[in-house]
Amino acid sequence: xxxxxxxxxxxxxxxxxxxxxxxxxxxCTTPEAQSSPSNFGLVVHGGAGTILKKNMTQxxxxxxxxKMEEALKKGYxxxxxxxxxxxxxxxxxHILEDAPLFNAGKGAVFTSEETNxxxxxxxxxATLNAGAVxxxxxxxxxxxxxxxxxENSPHVMMSGSGAEEFARQNxxxxxxxDYFRTERRLKQLQRAKEKxxxxxxxxxxxxxxxxxxxxxxxxxxxxxxxLAAGTSTGGMTNKRYGRIGDSPVIGxxxxxxxxxxxxSSTGHGEYFIRxxxxxxxxxxxxxxxxSLEEAANHVVNEKLVEREGSGGIIAIDKDGNVAMPFxxxxxxxxxxxxxxxIVVKIYKD
Amino acid sequence: xxxxxxxxxxxxxxxxxxxxxxxxxxxCTTPEAQSSPSNFGLVVHGGAGTILKKNMTQxxxxxxxxKMEEALKKGYxxxxxxxxxxxxxxxxxHILEDAPLFNAGKGAVFTSEETNxxxxxxxxxATLNAGAVxxxxxxxxxxxxxxxxxENSPHVMMSGSGAEEFARQNxxxxxxxDYFRTERRLKQLQRAKEKxxxxxxxxxxxxxxxxxxxxxxxxxxxxxxxLAAGTSTGGMTNKRYGRIGDSPVIGxxxxxxxxxxxxSSTGHGEYFIRxxxxxxxxxxxxxxxxSLEEAANHVVNEKLVEREGSGGIIAIDKDGNVAMPFxxxxxxxxxxxxxxxIVVKIYKD
Numbered sequence: 001x002x003x004x005x006x007x008x009x010x011x012x013x014x015x016x017x018x019x020x021x022x023x024x025x026x027x028c029t030t031p032e033a034q035s036s037p038s039n040f041g042l043v044v045h046g047g048a049g050t051i052l053k054k055n056m057t058q059x060x061x062x063x064x065x066x067k068m069e070e071a072l073k074k075g076y077x078x079x080x081x082x083x084x085x086x087x088x089x090x091x092x093x094h095i096l097e098d099a100p101l102f103n104a105g106k107g108a109v110f111t112s113e114e115t116n117x118x119x120x121x122x123x124x125x126a127t128l129n130a131g132a133v134x135x136x137x138x139x140x141x142x143x144x145x146x147x148x149x150x151e152n153s154p155h156v157m158m159s160g161s162g163a164e165e166f167a168r169q170n171x172x173x174x175x176x177x178d179y180f181r182t183e184r185r186l187k188q189l190q191r192a193k194e195k196x197x198x199x200x201x202x203x204x205x206x207x208x209x210x211x212x213x214x215x216x217x218x219x220x221x222x223x224x225x226x227l228a229a230g231t232s233t234g235g236m237t238n239k240r241y242g243r244i245g246d247s248p249v250i251g252x253x254x255x256x257x258x259x260x261x262x263x264s265s266t267g268h269g270e271y272f273i274r275x276x277x278x279x280x281x282x283x284x285x286x287x288x289x290x291s292l293e294e295a296a297n298h299v300v301n302e303k304l305v306e307r308e309g310s311g312g313i314i315a316i317d318k319d320g321n322v323a324m325p326f327x328x329x330x331x332x333x334x335x336x337x338x339x340x341x342i343v344v345k346i347y348k349d
Numbered sequence: 350x351x352x353x354x355x356x357x358x359x360x361x362x363x364x365x366x367x368x369x370x371x372x373x374x375x376x377c378t379t380p381e382a383q384s385s386p387s388n389f390g391l392v393v394h395g396g397a398g399t400i401l402k403k404n405m406t407q408x409x410x411x412x413x414x415x416k417m418e419e420a421l422k423k424g425y426x427x428x429x430x431x432x433x434x435x436x437x438x439x440x441x442x443h444i445l446e447d448a449p450l451f452n453a454g455k456g457a458v459f460t461s462e463e464t465n466x467x468x469x470x471x472x473x474x475a476t477l478n479a480g481a482v483x484x485x486x487x488x489x490x491x492x493x494x495x496x497x498x499x500e501n502s503p504h505v506m507m508s509g510s511g512a513e514e515f516a517r518q519n520x521x522x523x524x525x526x527d528y529f530r531t532e533r534r535l536k537q538l539q540r541a542k543e544k545x546x547x548x549x550x551x552x553x554x555x556x557x558x559x560x561x562x563x564x565x566x567x568x569x570x571x572x573x574x575x576l577a578a579g580t581s582t583g584g585m586t587n588k589r590y591g592r593i594g595d596s597p598v599i600g601x602x603x604x605x606x607x608x609x610x611x612x613s614s615t616g617h618g619e620y621f622i623r624x625x626x627x628x629x630x631x632x633x634x635x636x637x638x639x640s641l642e643e644a645a646n647h648v649v650n651e652k653l654v655e656r657e658g659s660g661g662i663i664a665i666d667k668d669g670n671v672a673m674p675f676x677x678x679x680x681x682x683x684x685x686x687x688x689x690x691i692v693v694k695i696y697k698d
Contacts, residue, residue, distance in 0.1 A: 123623075128623045128656065130622065130623050134593070135509070153590070154619065155590065155592045156618075156622045156623060157592065157593040157598075157622065158590045159484060159508055159509065159592075160484070160509050160591045161591065162589060162590035162591025163590055163591050165589075165590060166590040240511060240515075241502070241504065241511035241512055241515040242507050242508035242509045242510065242511025242512050243504045243506065243507055243508075243511065244483070244506040244507070244508055245506075249506075249598060249599075250598075250601070250622050250623060250625070251598075251600040251601060251625035251628065252600060255625075270503065270504055270505045273505045273599050274477050274478065274479050274505060274599060275477070276599070276600040279600065279625040279628060279629075279632075283628075283629070283632040283636060284636065287632060287636035287637045288636045307477065
């Protein structure tokens with residue numbers, strides 16, 4: 001090899017190394033560059049399941065869209081005015097809990113004993129503090145009770161009448177159980193019981209599909225870079241034995257950490273608990289360097305699909321990116337970012 | 350550069366590459382080589398906390414050691430005879446639940462209403478199936494109820510009287526609540542209440558230290574390479590409001606996956622829920638390639654210490670390695686491997 005060739009060889013190696021170094025630096029700085037103090041956002045779900053356009057009336061679809069938009073507007077208003085992600089999550093979930101359209105608060109599904117038993121949880125990504133209530137029957141807005149467990153007690157999770165006693169002592173609005181009673185959900189229970197008595201116990205995932213969806217959840221990033229997530233549900237139609245799903249389980253139904261993302265889940269809760277879905281998305285970002293989109297898709301469309309766990313999640317990361325993957329025919333979902341543009345979707349694109 | 354130098358340069362690069370490739374191949378095959386069908390083991394805890402030699406009588410220490418040894422022997426016998434890790438976990442926990450020494454089953458701590466409310470969970474690493482009960486008052490061995498929730502229901506988590514109804518229907522041994530009543534735990538409750546009334550609400554971690562430990566847990570690997578873990582507890586002395594700790598929460602108190610490890614936690618449950626402790630150890634192994642020892646130490650002695658969460662975990666991985674890290678003065682713990690040698694420890698080494 002003549003000396004000039006060696007020189008060219010060394011130069012080309014130096015050039016390649018400099019390109020690689022530049023690419024490394026770029027990939028390391030890109031996420032930081034995306035983040036800015038005014039970069040905020042909020043993402044919402046109203047449940048995943050067999051939601052098909054052919055089964056939907058125009059009026060029903062319009063009602064869902066209007067309520068999702070109202071919730072997103074409320075959350076945007078709070079964040080845009082400099083409010084905290086926790087306040088935005090709580091206020092947005094209130095709107096969905098108060099609407100009989102969703103399986104949370106008013107409109108919750110019935111247990112096999114014709115009662116409504118509600119679960120909710122919330123997590124603060126800044127402190128990793130969290131609160132949850134399970135199996136409450138008299139609390140108008142379970143998400144507020146969950147937040148008070150987080151802020152006014154040393155505990156994370158309270159259940160049943162004990163949780164209600166705590167809520168009452170902390171000034172939460174209590175209602176008569178009849179408040180939660182809707183004709184639509186009562187009919188769903190009757191249909192579930194008829195199916196059960198004609199087919200035996202409902203335990204095959206396919207049979208459960210129609211009886212378990214409609215949970216609501218919100219994840220938000222505020223102007224201070226704080227993430228928060230919350231989830232609220234009536235659980236599963238015809239549920240019994242004090243069944244607790246994933247919604248009040250931190251790590252499964254709800255998770256938030258300022259270093260990664262905020263997540264709320266909806267779907268077949270048992271599968272979400274066993275796969276620690278919400279935390280798994282954060283772990284894939286933290287430990288494998290995945291983007292939110294990659295991590296959320298991997299968990300919902302690969303891991304959960306392999307394990308036959310149907311449902312979806314909504315999430316927002318520390319840079320304001322949102323993800324809304326689901327492996328069911330539809331999911332009520334939407335988001336709003338700093339620009340104020342509200343996006344609501346129901347079916348697969 | 351003369352041509353001979355270029356040749357030597359190219360040769361030395363080829364040599365370096367071949368060494369790197371060999372090292373890579375070796376590091377990939379080593380874990381497989383460690384594993385063998387007859388490589389089994391079981392690891393047990395009886396709670397972490399302020400356990401100091403100076404506060405322990407010889408008789409008390411001997412009683413704890415004897416019971417831990419009895420439990421480990423039982424688990425070893427099952428595994429050595431080709432039994433499943435699930436059977437070993439359940440039978441070993443039975444011995445600890447039946448012993449008044451530990452805060453699980455008989456010997457459980459009292460709630461503020463002078464009742465005993467028990468929680469337990471179990472997970473099968475082969476199927477990722479799991480079961481848990483929370484807040485039960487009449488079930489002699491909550492770990493057995495948790496296993497039946499896993500095996501005989503489509504649910505993962507049941508609570509309160511609903512969980513008891515399910516247990517009764519599935520033939521679980523029920524007892525009068527007086528069965529759980531021990532004078533020692535009643536005195537602990539009285540002391541906790543006296544402290545509370547003289548100091549106000551107990552919510553500082555330091556004040557809670559003495560009232561919350563003693564949970565039992567087991568993780569096992571059987572001859573077929575199947576992992577399982579289980580945890581059982583009476584919760585926290587003077588607990589109220591239907592408080593649920595980490596023990597019945599899959600991902601926090603218990604986790605098992607044949608691809609990584611089986612883990613059972615003990616400590617200040619609220620911190621363990623928020624840090625998703627048991628699953629986090631598995632995630633660090635799966636996503637960061639850490640060894641069990643590295644992952645367990647990172648979570649217990651770094652993450653939890655930073656977050657002021659006191660306690661410990663026991664774990665066994667798919668190759669039969671065990672880890673028993675804790676960040677408290679002591680933890681009742683022990684393990685046995687294929688060689689049948691039983692090791693029991695209480696204090697820091």
